[in-house]
Amino acid sequence: MSNVDRFDPFEGRLGFALASRVGSLVFVSGMTGLQIATDTVPNDLADQMRQAYENIGRILAHYGTSLANTIEHTIFFVGAAPAARTANDVVCRETFGNDAPAATMVGVTMLVEPRYHVEIKVVAAIGGSS
Amino acid sequence: MSNVDRFDPFEGRLGFALASRVGSLVFVSGMTGLQIATDTVPNDLADQMRQAYENIGRILAHYGTSLANTIEHTIFFVGAAPAARTANDVVCRETFGNDAPAATMVGVTMLVEPRYHVEIKVVAAIGGSS
Amino acid sequence: MSNVDRFDPFEGRLGFALASRVGSLVFVSGMTGLQIATDTVPNDLADQMRQAYENIGRILAHYGTSLANTIEHTIFFVGAAPAARTANDVVCRETFGNDAPAATMVGVTMLVEPRYHVEIKVVAAIGGSS
Numbered sequence: 001m002s003n004v005d006r007f008d009p010f011e012g013r014l015g016f017a018l019a020s021r022v023g024s025l026v027f028v029s030g031m032t033g034l035q036i037a038t039d040t041v042p043n044d045l046a047d048q049m050r051q052a053y054e055n056i057g058r059i060l061a062h063y064g065t066s067l068a069n070t071i072e073h074t075i076f077f078v079g080a081a082p083a084a085r086t087a088n089d090v091v092c093r094e095t096f097g098n099d100a101p102a103a104t105m106v107g108v109t110m111l112v113e114p115r116y117h118v119e120i121k122v123v124a125a126i127g128g129s130s
Numbered sequence: 131m132s133n134v135d136r137f138d139p140f141e142g143r144l145g146f147a148l149a150s151r152v153g154s155l156v157f158v159s160g161m162t163g164l165q166i167a168t169d170t171v172p173n174d175l176a177d178q179m180r181q182a183y184e185n186i187g188r189i190l191a192h193y194g195t196s197l198a199n200t201i202e203h204t205i206f207f208v209g210a211a212p213a214a215r216t217a218n219d220v221v222c223r224e225t226f227g228n229d230a231p232a233a234t235m236v237g238v239t240m241l242v243e244p245r246y247h248v249e250i251k252v253v254a255a256i257g258g259s260s
Numbered sequence: 261m262s263n264v265d266r267f268d269p270f271e272g273r274l275g276f277a278l279a280s281r282v283g284s285l286v287f288v289s290g291m292t293g294l295q296i297a298t299d300t301v302p303n304d305l306a307d308q309m310r311q312a313y314e315n316i317g318r319i320l321a322h323y324g325t326s327l328a329n330t331i332e333h334t335i336f337f338v339g340a341a342p343a344a345r346t347a348n349d350v351v352c353r354e355t356f357g358n359d360a361p362a363a364t365m366v367g368v369t370m371l372v373e374p375r376y377h378v379e380i381k382v383v384a385a386i387g388g389s390s
Contacts, residue, residue, distance in 0.1 A: 025282070069264055071282050072289070102289040106368040106371060125262065
């Protein structure tokens, strides 16, 4: 038996779990701006980021935690760095306020579909009272 | 003394350890499709991925664990996304069955040698019985 | 209350913490070769790497640990792979001697500013005596 817990509501159909938990750490899969209900992606980069964090937040809720417990996030973007940085500044402020986690941000050639311009990977903690 | 254990069978000659362990977490170095015995790399992308997971599995065995305990993997690919995605779907199915870990997949400009078209980075757990 | 500790000496002004700690793990934000005191970046890639590790080392010191306790590092570079690899070989040897951590190295399209040619992301442990 593994001590890794996987959150895979699609029961293997995606080929990856939405997140894995080990101890009090949750590793979320790289999330894009996909709006799952409609299978659409916003055109605007900031809106893609907002949707990605919303997707991540919903996954973290499965483990009883939230974006407030983000340890680190890695932002992989496609396209020009200044636009990505501006969008990220706005959306991170909305998402994390003045208590932002560690961050890494790099430009990549492409993501798994051309409609995705950003993919965000979060490691979060299951919140404690310590 | 550090509480980080490094698995470095090459005793410093590579400039990196194959993996590091801290507590029950194993962080494996980004692995390519290199067949170490022959210093060759398969041409086919899916075969490069198979070899990378084989390399990772051998490293995890050093810590008494296996790919079944993968927490997350990040797949860095070079070249077109559709081909990478198709190869990844097939090889992840072979490797993880219906119990796949969290995943992130991004296209990069190049890896450390041009013959490598994929590099896979795994974080795994040392298996428990819980 | 979160059990994630963030090291953010800029008190929210950067939009990210320099590092987050959970338990005995420290996740440092991707660091570049920025010389903070002068807001300059060395031209030479190896010098950018040296400065990035110096920046990381200073952050780790906040948690009473050091680069010697690095678990893994990911090196994101811009430009040609052979030059990046050569610089990395030299600087990792200087930084880690014969006891290097797990490593992943990939080429990216760009970093958050064009003057940065390398960004290094470290996960480290808070040193124990075990």
